[in-house]
Amino acid sequence: MKKTPWTLDPERFFDPDPAQRRIARTLYDSVAGLPLVCPHGHVDLRLFSDPDFRFGNPAELLIIPDHYVTRMLYSQGVPLEALGVPRLDGGPVETDPRQIWQTFADNFYLFRGTPSGAWLAAELVDLFGVREKLNSDTAQAVYDQIEDCLARPEYRPRPLFDRFNIEVLCTTDPATDTLPHHRAIRESGWHGVILPTFRPDAVVNLDTAGWRGNIDLLSEVSGVEVVSYASFVQALEQRRGYFKELGAPATDHAAVLADTEPLDDDEAEAIFARALAGRMLPGDPQRFTAHMLSEMARMSVEDGLVMQLHVGSMRNHNDIVFQRFGLDKGCDIPRTSDFVYGLRPLLNRYGNDPRLRLILFTLDETTYARELAPLAGHYPAVRLGPPWWFHDSLNGIARYLDQMTETAGLQNLAGFNDDTRAYPSIPARHDLWRRACANWVAGLIVRGIVDEEDAAAMVHDLAYGLAKRAYRLG
C-alpha cells in the first residue's frame, strides 16, 4: 500500500468555511511566532538544572510518565505493567522500551480525535521529523528516528527551550521545597527564565498522607518551629517570601470543593492542635482547607502573589491502581463544583481588593456560563483560568470561549496554561490553543461581531497578553 508522508495540515483546527478559514489563518499567522508564556505547569526541573541533561529513550520520554497516554491504553485492557509503569511493590513490569513502544504504536488508533493524539502527532512530525504515520508496522522505524534525535545535542532541554521560544516557564513546587534546582539554574548563568510556584497543599490539607512529616519539614526549611496554628501561618508566610525572592509570581491550590469559609482564630488553633496531636475530628480537614483558602487570599493581598485555585478533582478514584502504582495514573475523576456559595466568604473579604488576583480553574464546565463568567464579570479580583486538563482540547476550548466571554469579556480571562509534565508537548499545546482562538475570533469577524482591529487585539491577548497580565509577569 502506497503511503503518503505524515504531515500536519497547516490549517488544522480551523472551521471549514472558506471565509472563516482565511481569516483564521491570517490571525493565527500573526501570533504563531510569539513567545510562549507558560505560567502553570509541572515540568521536571532536573531537565534544566543539569546543562548536560539528556532524555532517556522514546518510551521513557513519551509514554511511561504520560498518564494521558497510559490511561487510554489501560481503558482498553492493556495492563499498565505492559507500558513499563513502575509498581510500588517493585513487581515485574515491561523493561524493553522497544516493546513498550510497539504496544503503544499498536494502539495509537485509540487516540484518533483526541487532544493527546493531536499533541503526539505534532511532537512526532514537528519535533522529531517523523514522516510515516505511527502504527504497528512503522513502530520500530519511528522509534529509531526519535532515538537518533535524542542523541543529538540540540534535543537537550536547554536548546529546546530556545527552539520552543519559551519566554517564561513556571513550575509547581511544594511549600517545603528549598528550590535547589531553581537556584542552580539561576546560578548557572543560563538565560532561560524558569520560576517557581508556591503550592502548600501538602501542609494545608490536614488529611494529606504524610502530613505530620511535611510539617516537620516546614519547620526545618522555614526556621519557624510549627507548634501551633499561629506558628504555622508564620512559617507559611516565611515560605511565600522565600518563593517570592526566587521570582515566584503565583501560588497554587487544589481543592475538591471551592469552600472558603473562614474559621475564627480559636477554631483554627483547635483544629490545628488536634491535627498535630493526631486526633482530628470528622470534618476538620475540610473546614481547615476552606479556612486556609481564605487565609491564602489574605496573604496574597499582602504579598501580591497571584492565587490559583484548581477545584473539583476527585483524586485516586481507583483504589487498585492507586495501591499498585500510586498517584497520577489517570484515575482522577472530575466532580460537580459550586463556586457561588463556596467562594462567597473569600470574595466578600478580598474580592473587591485590586491587590488580590484570583485565577479560577474548574473541571465542571457547567459552571462556566452559570457561575464563573458572572463572578469574573463582577469581582475585580477574579480571572478565569483556561480550560483545564480533560477540557484542554479543541472542543473544550470552543466551549470555554463560547460560554465564558459573552458574560465575562475577554479581559477577565487568564490566557493559556499548558499545565503539563510533558516538556516536548508544550509547543503543540500552545499551538492548538492559538489555532482554536484564532478560529474562534475569526468566527466573530465573519458574523459581524467584531472588526479586524478588535480581532487582531483579541487574538494577541489570547495568545500572549492575557497570560502575562493575569500572572503579573512583566
Next chain:
Amino acid sequence: MKKTPWTLDPERFFDPDPAQRRIARTLYDSVAGLPLVCPHGHVDLRLFSDPDFRFGNPAELLIIPDHYVTRMLYSQGVPLEALGVPRLDGGPVETDPRQIWQTFADNFYLFRGTPSGAWLAAELVDLFGVREKLNSDTAQAVYDQIEDCLARPEYRPRPLFDRFNIEVLCTTDPATDTLPHHRAIRESGWHGVILPTFRPDAVVNLDTAGWRGNIDLLSEVSGVEVVSYASFVQALEQRRGYFKELGAPATDHAAVLADTEPLDDDEAEAIFARALAGRMLPGDPQRFTAHMLSEMARMSVEDGLVMQLHVGSMRNHNDIVFQRFGLDKGCDIPRTSDFVYGLRPLLNRYGNDPRLRLILFTLDETTYARELAPLAGHYPAVRLGPPWWFHDSLNGIARYLDQMTETAGLQNLAGFNDDTRAYPSIPARHDLWRRACANWVAGLIVRGIVDEEDAAAMVHDLAYGLAKRAYRLG
C-alpha cells in the same frame, strides 16, 4: 490613521456558510419589520406618563443605570464611583457626565464579543447615528452626537415607541403598586399599549427587607386588613383583580429555588402569624415562598393571569457593593436549579389544567435539555421562557434553541422577552433574537430538517406569534 465609518454588518449574527446565510437573510427580512411584542421588562413608566419627558445626558441614559455596563468596568478595576453610580451614604461620586462617558469609552474594548457590546453598538449607530467607533479619541464627539439627538423631540420616549414599532410593552410592578403611571398613560389618550405585571415577591417572600411595611401598604391599597394568612390571600386576590382591570396579562415571581411544596392551611396561618409577630423560625420564608408559588398557580387557574417564574438568582453576592450601592449592581450570581422535584407539587395540582399558563425561566442552562424541555413537552400548562439575562446572547440563544426545541418543540416556547430597564436597547435586543432565530431556522433548512414553508412559519412564530400566544395577548 484612516478610519472607515462605523457601521453594522447587515448580515451580522448569521453563520458564514453562504447557503445558510442567504436563507437566514431571507427569513430575517420576512420578520424584521414585525412589531415588537415586549411581554416582560422593567422600563421606567415615567418615560411615558409624562408626554414631555426628556432623557438626561448620555451618561445618565446609557451608563449609570445599566448594571450590565458598570459591572464589566468594575470587574476590571474601575470604581463604581467613577461611573457616577450613586452611593447609599451619599458619598462623593463622579458627577461630570463627560468624564463618566470618557471612562466608559476608554474601556469600551472590554465589551468586544459581548451582547452588551452588540446592543450598545446598535444603539449608537442605528439610533444615534454615530459614525465613528467609540474609543478614547472619539468619546467626546460621540457624546456630542448623542446629546444633540436627545435634545430633539423625536428622541422623546413616546415618539421612540412608534419608531421602535412596539406593539405592547409590559412593565413589572409590585403588588402594592396602585399603578398611577399606568392610569395616567391610559387617561392621556396616547395610543401606546403599556401594561402592568403583577409581581408580589415583596409581600410573598417573608424575608424581604421591609416586609412588614409592605404588608401594611398591601392592607392600605387593597382595602383588606391583612391580619392573617386568610386575609393576606384575600388582599392578593384583590390586587390581582386590580391589575387585571388595568390590562395586566401576567404575574411574575422570582425565587432562588423552584420549590412549590404547598402547606396546609394551618401551617400557612402559623407561619404567617409568626412573620407578622416578627418571630419567624428558620426555614419559614423558604417554605412559605414554596407554598405561595403553588397558591399563585391556583389563582392563575381562576383568574387567567399568565404565571411567570424566574428561578435561580442568588442576589447580592457581594456584601460590600450591596451595602455601598444597593440592589442591582451586577452582583447577582446564578446558581443550580432543580425543576423536576421542585415543581412537581405545583404541576401535579395544576399542570394538566389548560387554564394555567406557567412560563419558566432559568439561569441554569443544564436544565434546558434535562428538565425543562421534557416538562414543557409533556405538561399542557408549561411554556419555556426565552434565555434570560446572561444567556440573552448569540451563543445563549443558540444553546437555548438547540437544547430546548428537539424535545419540547417550538410551540412550547414563549417567544422573546427583552427584560430590560434600558429602553433604547429594546430594538437591538429583539433584532439580535430575530437574527439568531432566522439563522437557526436556516440551519434546519440547509440540513434538510424543515422545508421553506415550515421555516417561514417557525421564524414568524419565534419573532412574534409565540410571545403573543404565550402571554395571551390577543
Next chain:
Amino acid sequence: MKKTPWTLDPERFFDPDPAQRRIARTLYDSVAGLPLVCPHGHVDLRLFSDPDFRFGNPAELLIIPDHYVTRMLYSQGVPLEALGVPRLDGGPVETDPRQIWQTFADNFYLFRGTPSGAWLAAELVDLFGVREKLNSDTAQAVYDQIEDCLARPEYRPRPLFDRFNIEVLCTTDPATDTLPHHRAIRESGWHGVILPTFRPDAVVNLDTAGWRGNIDLLSEVSGVEVVSYASFVQALEQRRGYFKELGAPATDHAAVLADTEPLDDDEAEAIFARALAGRMLPGDPQRFTAHMLSEMARMSVEDGLVMQLHVGSMRNHNDIVFQRFGLDKGCDIPRTSDFVYGLRPLLNRYGNDPRLRLILFTLDETTYARELAPLAGHYPAVRLGPPWWFHDSLNGIARYLDQMTETAGLQNLAGFNDDTRAYPSIPARHDLWRRACANWVAGLIVRGIVDEEDAAAMVHDLAYGLAKRAYRLG
C-alpha cells in the same frame, strides 16, 4: 396551491459547508448499507413469533402506542383520550382510527425540528411511499396509503426485518419471563436473529408495584423457592443462566441514582426479609438496589453477560396521567446524576476486571465530559452507551460525540441503540445516527484532525463495529 412532492433530502443532517458535506456524503455512503445491529430495544415479540402477524391500522401502528408522539400533542392541550390512549378505568376514548389520525395530522406541525418529526417523515416517505406532506388536508389520503401498505404481505414484521437489514435485534425481558416467544421464534426455523435481555428491575427494586407477586413468579420460573436473600440470589443466577442459554448477550438495569454501595450479607438478608414480610424501613429499597447493582456486576464477571445501566429517569412525574393511563405516557422526567461517587464501589470491586463490560447510559448530559468520559477513558470495564431517549437526536448526538470522544476515545463508545418500541422507526433511527456520525467524522477531516484512512474506520465502527464489540455479539 401547487405542491412539490414530499421527499427526504439525500444529504439531510449534514453540515452545509460544501467540503464537509461532500466528505460526509462519501463516509455515509460507505456505511449506509451495513446491517443494523440493535442491541437494546423494546419491540413487541409477538410481531415475530406469529409468522402471519399483521399490523393494525395506521393509528394503532404509529400513534397510540408511541408516547413520543402522544406527549407532544398532550403538551399542547390535546387530551390523550382523543388520541385513543386507553384509560385504566375503561373510560371512553376515541376509537375511530381515522379521527385519531386526523387529530395527529392537524398537529403534525408540532414536530417541526424534532427527532420524532424526522423519524415519522422517514417512515411515511421511505417505508410507506407517502408523497404528500402530512397536514390537515392530506391526512385521510395518507391514511389510505398506509392502510394499503399494511394490507400487503411485504409489510408484515418478518419481511420488514429483512428489508430493514437487521442483523440482530435484542428485546428487554423481565427476569421472570420464560421467553416463550423467543423459543417460538427459534423453533419456527425463521432466520431472523432476535435475542432476549435480562432485566431484573421488577424483582430487584423492592418498591416496585407488585413486587411480592413478582418474587412468587421468580420462585416458580426458577425452581428456587425464594425465601431469603441467599435463595433470591440463587434464583437470579438461575434466570441469568436461562437467558444466556437462549442467547441473551446482556442484562439491563434502570435506576434513579447510580449508587452501587454494597451491603454485607447480613444487611442484605435483613432488608430482604423485611421486604418479604412487608415491613420495609425507609431507605431499604434504595440501599438494596445499590447493593444489587454491585451484585449484578459480580454475576456479570462470572457469566460474561454485558451489564447495561440506565440512570436518571424520575418515572411518572405526573400523578394524574399515571393514575388515568398508567406507565410510559411521556411523563418520565430526567434528573441530575452522579456517577463519580455512585459508581465507585462497583468500579473498585470489578471495574479493573476485563470480564466485566459495563455500558452506562445517562439522561444528564452534564456528566458526559465531566464524569463519564473520564471514567470510560480509564476503567477497562466501562463503555459509554449512545445518547439515550430525549438525547437521541441530531443535536444530542453531536453533543455526545463532541463531549465524549476527546477524553474517552472512540473505542470506549458502545455504538448505537435504537431503544424503541416502534418497530417501523428502527431504520430511520439508525440512519439518523449514521448520518450524524458521518457528518461529525467529516468535521474532523476538514479540520485536519484525522485522515481519510482513520475516518473510514471510525465511521464503520460508529455505524456497526462498536455495537457488536461492546455487546460481544460475535
